[in-house]
Amino acid sequence: MKIIGLMENTTRDEELVCEHGLCIYIEFGDRKILLDTGGSGSFVSNGEKLGVNIEKVDMVVLSHGHLDHGGGLLSFFSSNNLGEVYLKKEAVKDYYLDKNGEKIYIGLNKDVVEDNFNRLQFVDGFTQIDKNIFIVTDILKEYPLPQGNNNLYMEEKSEEEEPRFIKDSFQHELILVFKVEDGLIIFTGCAHNGIINIIETIKSAFPEENIKGIVGGFHLMIEGKWDGLCMEDEYIDNISQKIIEEGIGKVYTGHCTGENGYARLKEKLGDKVEYLSTGAKINI
Template sequence: MKITILIENNKDDARDLINEHGLSLYIEKDDTRILFDTGKSDNFIKNAEKLGINLKDVDLVVLSHGHTDHGGGLLAFLKINSKAKIYMKRKVQEKYFTGFLLFKKNISISRNIFEKHSNRIEYVDSFTEIVKDIFIITDINKHYKIPDGNKYLFVKDGNRLVKDSFDHELIMVIKENEAICMFTGCSHNGTVNMIESVNSFFPHAHIRALIGGFHLVKIPAIDAIGPSKEEIDLLVDKIISKNINEVYTGHCTGEKSYKKLKYFLGDKIQYMKTGTQIQI
């Protein structure tokens, strides 16, 4: 399986690519081509062209959750790809916001997608194998604490904004031989909770790789304020106890948090930047 990071907050300086606050992964698994999230604009498409990747050939798209930095580029993708089905949870189409005190910013995915391209969407409401060896987990347990940064994220309920419960978030799992790789967009439900959820659906499978954002930045866009020592220790202990061989992270994990994880996990963890290619 080959994974190419089409969009992430940072980029490899050696490459002539565009970076933005968002995430988009292009995955080749046997004869299936998968897009996991689409960043917040069409920049992932421009990067794909520079990397020699033809997104017209993508067979399926999985949206991790309903925020625009993960699904904002979907409308542009639908203009160049006429065949891929888009898999998401039903609540992705609700209205989401971020902000402090009285200031709130709309971070919802464009309504045009749901109104004009409903024939391309496959809503997933329960654990599903969408194609051979590619699974969607919709039910995420919350035995452990969820990220502190969630307190700045909201969903519209009638005429008011309420704290987001993140029941629009999912996990993608790809099976490779007897092992599995799990993909998270932002881990709003907590990375440790997501690892435990994957383990509950695949109790006998070894999690070889964990790929995605971990939402360890406490205040959006302020990387200097990272997670507590307890949060880092819990995540490190879970990765080690589950014998997860490879960890690739970035985006909402935050560079400060990454450095802390790197200290404990060493070569087991790598930062994924725009243009990074991973072979699993």
């Protein structure tokens, strides 16, 4: 498996664009896949510089319905004529960030969704989308969720009442899973449902398989302060302990994990964890 970070909050290469968002390119067998599309179309130009032709991508898996993960959908559709986008139906609802009492829209562009509706594949439940490639949608919630979820909302509408804002339930989040020769590789966009809950969900869905690696964000930061922690050290240490207990060999994380959150994970996990930045190239 070959992995390239096409978009993340940081980069070590001045020729590449970085932004608050996530787009991961994955080669698995003969399949070329994107997890998310970042917050804009800049992942396309990054791909050109990194040797990734977006026109050849077979499919996009959208981890959840936030703009920093689906903001590049228009650029994908413009650059690629055939690839389908897999997502939960809840991902097209209206999502907001509460910033000092002001509700700021952070959902997908509705025009882009409507204009390309024929290329959307909605998944609900455990779904195999290709040989040894799976989407898991029903995420257990037995362990605490990230506190950074507290200022994230969804708009609830009905014919009888005025629209109202309620806390985001994150039913729009999914997990992308690859079955490799010696275990599973899990991909998560932000782990809004909590990375420990995601690990438990995958253990339940694949009881005979070990988790070899995890790639993606863990949502350990405060919205708007990307180097700050939104979780206490104990919460992060519990994640590290879970990774060790489950014998997970490697973790590549970034984006909403935040620099301080990553530093705490690194302190506990050492070589088991690496930062996934724009331009990072990984072979698993």
